[in-house]
Amino acid sequence: MIITTQTHTNSLTKILDKAVNQAEITQEEAIFLLKQTDIEKIHLIRSAADQLRFEQVGNTVTYVINRNINFTNICEQHCSFCAFRRDEGETGAFWLATEQILAKAQAALQEGATEICMQGGLNPQARYQGTSLGYYLQLIKVLKQTFPQLHLHAFSPQEIQFIAREDQISYENVIQSLQAAGVESMPGTAAEVLVDSVRKIICPEKINSQTWLEIVGLAHRLGLPTTSTMLCGHIETPEQQVQHFEQLRSLQQTALEKAYPARITEFILLPFVGQDAPKALKNRVGRDQPSLPNTLLLTAVARLYLGKFIPHHQPSWVKLGLEGAKEALAWGCDDLGGTLMEEHITTMAGAKGGTGLTVSELQNAIQSLNRPYQQRNTLYQLI
Ligand code: SF4
Numbered sequence: 505m506i507i508t509t510q511t512h513t514n515s516l517t518k519i520l521d522k523a524v525n526q527a528e529i530t531q532e533e534a535i536f537l538l539k540q541t542d543i544e545k546i547h548l549i550r551s552a553a554d555q556l557r558f559e560q561v562g563n564t565v566t567y568v569i570n571r572n573i574n575f576t577n578i579c580e581q582h583c584s585f586c587a588f589r590r591d592e593g594e595t596g597a598f599w600l601a602t603e604q605i606l607a608k609a610q611a612a613l614q615e616g617a618t619e620i621c622m623q624g625g626l627n628p629q630a631r632y633q634g635t636s637l638g639y640y641l642q643l644i645k646v647l648k649q650t651f652p653q654l655h656l657h658a659f660s661p662q663e664i665q666f667i668a669r670e671d672q673i674s675y676e677n678v679i680q681s682l683q684a685a686g687v688e689s690m691p692g693t694a695a696e697v698l699v700d701s702v703r704k705i706i707c708p709e710k711i712n713s714q715t716w717l718e719i720v721g722l723a724h725r726l727g728l729p730t731t732s733t734m735l736c737g738h739i740e741t742p743e744q745q746v747q748h749f750e751q752l753r754s755l756q757q758t759a760l761e762k763a764y765p766a767r768i769t770e771f772i773l774l775p776f777v778g779q780d781a782p783k784a785l786k787n788r789v790g791r792d793q794p795s796l797p798n799t800l801l802l803t804a805v806a807r808l809y810l811g812k813f814i815p816h817h818q819p820s821w822v823k824l825g826l827e828g829a830k831e832a833l834a835w836g837c838d839d840l841g842g843t844l845m846e847e848h849i850t851t852m853a854g855a856k857g858g859t860g861l862t863v864s865e866l867q868n869a870i871q872s873l874n875r876p877y878q879q880r881n882t883l884y885q886l887i
Contacts, residue, residue: 579625737794779854807836
């Protein structure tokens with residue numbers, strides 16, 4: 505068969521119709537979408553993602569008032585995209601005292617925050633009464649005793665595995681203990697790309713794909729909601745990007761089919777920022793950041809592939825800048841994320857998006873697109 509431009513357009517239209525009609529597009533179809541380079545066709549993909557977003561979650565753009573607290577950047581691992589980590593005693597290393605954490609939470613509350621997002625480096629010295637879990641529990645208890653009204657969105661699947669390994673206990677034991685102490689949801693970070701051949705290059709010491717999926721699936725079964733993320737725009741191929749989407753889609757399908765008490769609340773695309781990251785990966789990638797058009801196309805395909813199962817999609821204003829994040833709201837996203845108040849991890853890698861936004865800045869950005877805004881809490885309940 506001779507493949508003509510018309511044949512391609514017909515295939516494209518069929519795939520987009522399928523997605524807009526809420527059918528599941530296949531991995532091959534998603535890869536086909538990601539490989540489009542013609543401006544007109546990319547415009548069709550954007551329109552389909554935007555239409556699907558409207559049908560799945562409406563026109564309102566949500567945001568959350570939250571604060572990031574990274575309690576330490578001392579980390580035993582050496583991910584090749586990470587400019588945040590330090591060895592103990594190295595210039596720039598920090599480990600917050602309880603009083604500093606409480607002061608940050610107090611300031612967040614004064615700004616109207618409903619959520620504290622807490623994650624940190626993997627620091628084997630962080631122990632309380634002899635255990636790693638003890639340290640994390642004591643962190644949570646201090647925060648929740650003082651600020652019970654703040655939702656604690658804390659500790660990635662990698663941190664769960666770290667605690668379990670340090671204390672020789674099960675993931676289930678760790679998650680249930682954190683939940684009992686006051687953790688109410690888990691950041692779906694450390695996912696990077698859920699393809700082990702990619703992980704071996706960008707984060708060789710991190711948990712593998714299967715362990716990430718196991719811990720997040722377990723969290724859902726135990727009633728702990730999670731987010732989901734993808735670190736994109738470095739060495740991964742379109743095929744690997746879609747493999748990642750497929751892992752998330754089937755994880756969410758399992759949670760739904762088995763009626764687990766919790767599931768994935770949102771998908772966040774995190775474009776690689778390499779300006780100040782270690783040089784090896786940056787040199788291999790050959791650029792500091794993926795181009796905005798590539799990120800936007802991936803944003804649209806994420807909506808088309810995942811939207812039926814994960815309806816909320818958030819761009820990262822830290823990585824894209826506020827203008828880039830606003831643009832992504834026309835490519836399938838419906839949420840502008842949080843105020844954050846202090847963002848270190850990406851800013852230390854050279855991102856120029858800033859370390860925090862005010863509520864007015866988020867609202868004005870949404871309003872400038874002629875879309876309504878609405879504050880939400882971590883679990884997407886409207887406030
Ligand atoms: S990304 Fe996380 S686990 Fe990897 S080196 Fe940085 S702080 Fe450590």
